[in-house]
Amino acid sequence: MTTELRALRKEDWNVWYNNLVRAFGGPPEAAEEREVWQALTEYDRSIGAWDDGQCVGTAGAFDFRLTVPGGSVVPAAGVTMVSVAATHRRRGVLTSMMRRQLDDIRSWGQSLAVLTASESVIYGRFGYGVASYRLGVEIDTVRARLSVPPGTDDVRLRYADPAEVLDVCEAVYARRVAERPGMLVRRPGWERVELLDTDRLRDGASPLQCVVAERGGGRGDGSEVVGYVRFRVKSDWGPAGAEGVVMVSVLEALDPAAHAALWRFLYGIDLTAKIVAHRLPVDDPSLHLVSDFRRCGARVKEDLHVRLVDVGAALRARTYQAPVDVVFEVEDSFCPWNEGRWRLVGDAEGASCERTADPAELSLSVRELGAAYLGGTTLTSLAASGRVRELRPGAVAEASLGFHSSGLAPWLPHG
Structure with missing residues (x-):
């Protein structure tokens, strides 16, 4: 790939946003809509891919606060405005932007990234799991x-x-x-x-x-x-x-x-x-x-996709409706700092999640952890589909009960 990635500059916003509108194939937005989105754009959290002076890719992240099981509000990067010009598809532009973005989110100290997808098949390979439906x-x-x-x-x-x-x-x-x-x-x-x-x-x-x-x-x-x-x-x-x-x-x-x-x-x-x-x-x-x-x-319809950027911090940030003590073997090739074994101990009062050398009891990818994170998708159903492997008898049922939301179903009120 010969494109250059750089943080968005204010003077480049119109060109950057025009690339986004064109990629989504819609008619030009009214000036009122465009002005609102320009005002909401967080320039230091937005990146563009440039090729010979032309913008060929866009990605941004809003600084959100997301409610997690237990009622705590957790900082989360709201991934937004992702596009790649049709002339530059299948050249690694999207992968490079996702790589840069997740590295940035980690450096900001945010343990979660969330998004809604125009095409639901895109983001699983970057570790996002479908965590809520509408x-x-x-x-x-x-x-x-x-x-x-x-x-x-x-x-x-x-x-x-x-x-x-x-x-x-x-x-x-x-x-x-x-x-x-x-x-x-x-x-x-x-x-x-x-x-x-x-x-x-x-x-x-x-x-x-x-x-x-x-x-x-x-x-x-x-x-x-x-x-x-x-x-x-x-x-x-x-x-x-x-x-x-x-x-x-x-x-x-x-x-x-x-x-x-x-x-x-x-x-x-x-x-x-x-x-x-x-x-x-x-x-x-x-x-x-x-x-x-x-x-x-x-x-x-599937709605909110969740990505655990820091497995330990994310799992500590929520509570668990039933006591859970389980060792996860986590696969995360895109964010290798998450890979390995994590021991989660938690209940309705709080949780700890630290690295461990103890034998793994459940094996799954970070995508499945994202899907189960808000309590709307059960680890039991993911195990039934083969996406979670049980290494200790009873571990799936124990963890699934703890992760599941005992109250209202997770829901994203706006895109």
Whole structure:
């Protein structure tokens, strides 16, 4: 490979970002979107591949904070904006950028790297494992009825300008972050992404709308915001009448009644026949409110990929729902500092993970550790597929029970 890798300079951002947009094959972004992503770019964490003065590869990393099992928030590098020019495919550009990036992440003292992949087959060879999934639904609101819990009628709903209620909505989001592994603390500037509302994002639908759920006091007087939903409505008509679609961007609620009240509102929007949501947790409680699951068009898609950059530090950062004491033989040819035997001892109070010369009891690659890290994928299922080898009878069951999340399923709230 003859390309040069170097940290991104501010004066090169437009050329660098143009390469990214071209590689993804989409139309040019609106100036508003482009400005937001330029503001969020962390230049010292971004690299470009250059060949004879032309940018032919891009990769970046956001400084994120990720919730892990046990509720702790752990620094993680959010890998982003990865692209290779079509003229330079299969020349080692991507591998060189991934090599440089993981070395950098290690030097920053971050034990985890995370990403969402445009193509899911790409990142396994660099040690990333699929650690969470997302649920998409297309609910036929004409045929699927909704049943709500007691207290739903006590929740007040009102339309609000998305920008005007951003702060209170962000406060609801912040209270939810510790509840689920995989959720991200919203870093400064990221709230702007939530309000992006360009023609491309609307896709023929209405401007972004927001409804907030409140309880206590009167409107704006001593009341508490306990949930919100952002959505668009896409008008459509068929031979029998209105067939509009409610396109849900995000729905957050602090309790079951607020959650149900917001979903009931979405069901009742006039001139619509369908609700579409692309990013829900796989255990989203809305599925228990509908009368006919088959009318929900539910489908699951892989989402957050996790890479343990420092095996010992990463495994120490989370807790384990059941006591575990096991020696792992870890394979990691791309980050050889992780290879070898590690003894993990942990429970619900904390954990230690250190190198050891003791005999290995489980053998796996760092990819499987990444997949199991947030507790949504079990080591038992990975062992059943042959990707984890049991060297001591009972070791898989013990470790799998400890790793598994006893609470809510891991979920990434935004890309």
